[in-house]
Amino acid sequence: MAERLIINTGPLITLARIDCLDVIGHLPYEFICPDAVRRELDEGEAEGYSRIAPDWLAIRGLAGPLEGVALAALDAGEAAVIQLALEMNVLTVAIDEWKGRRAATASGLEVTGTLGLLGRAKVLGLVPALRPLIERAVREGIRYHSALVRDVLDAVGE
Numbered sequence: 001m002a003e004r005l006i007i008n009t010g011p012l013i014t015l016a017r018i019d020c021l022d023v024i025g026h027l028p029y030e031f032i033c034p035d036a037v038r039r040e041l042d043e044g045e046a047e048g049y050s051r052i053a054p055d056w057l058a059i060r061g062l063a064g065p066l067e068g069v070a071l072a073a074l075d076a077g078e079a080a081v082i083q084l085a086l087e088m089n090v091l092t093v094a095i096d097e098w099k100g101r102r103a104a105t106a107s108g109l110e111v112t113g114t115l116g117l118l119g120r121a122k123v124l125g126l127v128p129a130l131r132p133l134i135e136r137a138v139r140e141g142i143r144y145h146s147a148l149v150r151d152v153l154d155a156v157g158e
Helices: 009-017 035-046 068-073 076-088 098-106 114-123 131-139 146-155
Strands: 003-007 029-034 057-060 092-094 110-112
Touching (some): 009 035, 035 057, 131 146
């Protein structure tokens, strides 16, 4: 059985913008997002952005309402990703924003992001090279710290 992973809006948007949703769908994960992330994606579509609805993405509701403390520091999607992971006993979340990553780590979760997912795709041979994908993301307006990019490229042998 595939490892479950709860994914946030940011990685889905970035992966869509660089045409890598299909690639990521082949990773050995069961990708799940909370309904708050689905709503954020739907709101983006209503504002004129492309529809993001890969068939490999499962949508789940939360067992209870979002906690006020989480909402004070995070957006609804990030807070819902963390809460859903804790409710479902899922160990790993995919969040790109640093506040969300810090909150997830503080909650005892393992954190990856767009670059981690793409790096895994490279290691598994699903993409021939990671550097062109990162360059495409940067051209699309996605910003990464140069040290992070170097670390990720080093980790995959590029």
